[in-house]
Amino acid sequence: MALRLNADGWNVPAIAKHLGPHDQTIRTTLKRWQHQGLAGLWDAPRF
Numbered sequence: 001m002a003l004r005l006n007a008d009g010w011n012v013p014a015i016a017k018h019l020g021p022h023d024q025t026i027r028t029t030l031k032r033w034q035h036q037g038l039a040g041l042w043d044a045p046r047f
Contacts, residue, residue: 002026003029003030005019006030012026
């Protein structure tokens, strides 16, 4: 959802306010999408 809102011109603070997560979570998600595509959106293994 954050990706779609960003594509529609929403900025990070507006997306975070609308969806609930912290601004940094939205920024991280958008950067992972830009750099890794779909694979960047999957959860990484946690050790």
